[in-house]
Amino acid sequence: MHAFDVLGDPVRRRILALLADGPQSAGAVTDVVRAEFGISQPAVSQHLRVLRDNGFASVHASGTRRLYAVDAAPLQEVDVWLEQFRKFWNQHLDALATELARGRRRPPATHTADSAPTDPSTPHRTEQDTV
Amino acid sequence: MHAFDVLGDPVRRRILALLADGPQSAGAVTDVVRAEFGISQPAVSQHLRVLRDNGFASVHASGTRRLYAVDAAPLQEVDVWLEQFRKFWNQHLDALATELARGRRRPPATHTADSAPTDPSTPHRTEQDTV
DNA sequence: ACAGTATATAAGAACAGACTTATATAGCAA
DNA sequence: TTGCTATATAAGTCTGTTCTTATATACTGT
Numbered sequence A, B: 001m002h003a004f005d006v007l008g009d010p011v012r013r014r015i016l017a018l019l020a021d022g023p024q025s026a027g028a029v030t031d032v033v034r035a036e037f038g039i040s041q042p043a044v045s046q047h048l049r050v051l052r053d054n055g056f057a058s059v060h061a062s063g064t065r066r067l068y069a070v071d072a073a074p075l076q077e078v079d080v081w082l083e084q085f086r087k088f089w090n091q092h093l094d095a096l097a098t099e100l101a102r103g104r105r106r107p108p109a110t111h112t113a114d115s116a117p118t119d120p121s122t123p124h125r126t127e128q129d130t131v
Numbered sequence C: 001a002c003a004g005t006a007t008a009t010a011a012g013a014a015c016a017g018a019c020t021t022a023t024a025t026a027g028c029a030a
Numbered sequence D: 001t002t003g004c005t006a007t008a009t010a011a012g013t014c015t016g017t018t019c020t021t022a023t024a025t026a027c028t029g030t
Helices: A001-006 A010-020 A025-036 A041-053 A073-099 B003-007 B010-020 B026-037 B043-051 B074-099
Strands: A057-062 A065-070 B057-061 B065-070
Touching: A001 A010, A001 B003, A010 A057, A010 A065, A010 A073, A010 B010, A010 B043, A010 B074, A025 A041, A025 A057, A025 A065, A041 A065, A065 B057, A073 B010, A073 B074, B003 B010, B003 B074, B010 B026, B010 B043, B010 B057, B010 B065, B026 B043, B043 B057, B043 B065
Parallel strands: none
Antiparallel strands: A057 A065, B057 B065
16 A cells, blocks of 8 residues: 555544654544544554554554554655655745845756755645544 | 545656656656556546646646646645654654764754754655556 | 547446444453 | 453445546647
């Protein structure tokens, strides 16, 4: 299963977002997800398995609990894939920010995607992934 | 359809990668994709439609040709979603880079994800998305 | 107008994925 | 051991996606 397929499911995205705040027991995750999506415990467990099997999460048994934690590798792959498109927003925002910020030195290089960190200060009405 | 669902399909990812190099006619895209994936012209057309309908591509008619171009907005949304996980790789690379670069001042703060730009210089054997 | 090329849409078959309920496994506490 | 809790797996159903072939639409050149 490709990374993007794994991330295609809103439940799994939510689980990862939960785990982003630190490791959580399967039960804790299940409670939140059940409340928000109204699905069964096995359904959540199956999603956790998909995350495990595809390297998005690692598990650490602690008694009868399973502690899940984010494993970043596949997410980073996604980040890398996205690289080829960053120029599309860098092009615009850079042309703007860059030209303004610096004393306007020279026109920015052809389009070699110079690495400016993504600007999260523009929430874009990203609708918080509640989808 | 969520952005991640759109990106879940390898054909669509390939199409976007093609368009990343600049606008292409539907025909040009179709030729490449047919060769690589062995699917029919209508199949490619349907994928182009999904990209259109979900804001990943815009079309500009030119005679009997349709020129497709990347529309970055949804990709940028993905980039924004990824933001919450960047700390996981910044944490490691930073701990390494930071500790080495500076004269090793003090143990890094708990885990407050200080913003270092993604480092694309580590290709990660990402297998070029030929999947 | 006619034929040819470029692209899209329609309809249906095949398949994969995400649920469900039922049940198994395993640690813990009495 | 027995029973309770935490979690996983099994098996089956349902639905949405992705193909296929057939066909429609619309420019272009003769």
